[in-house]
Amino acid sequence: MPVLEERFPRLHYVRFKSEDERARFNHSIAADLGVEPIDYSH
16 A cells, blocks of 8 residues: 555554544545545544
8 A cells, every 4th residue: 555655664553643644544545445434533
């Protein structure tokens, strides 16, 4: 997934620096997998 390549070679975990970054990863990974993004609003 291209968005995860930004973190290479440190892929043992993904720690988000902001809510904007978390949302960007959420939408990008969902698009790559062909699923809906996770709704964190609950």
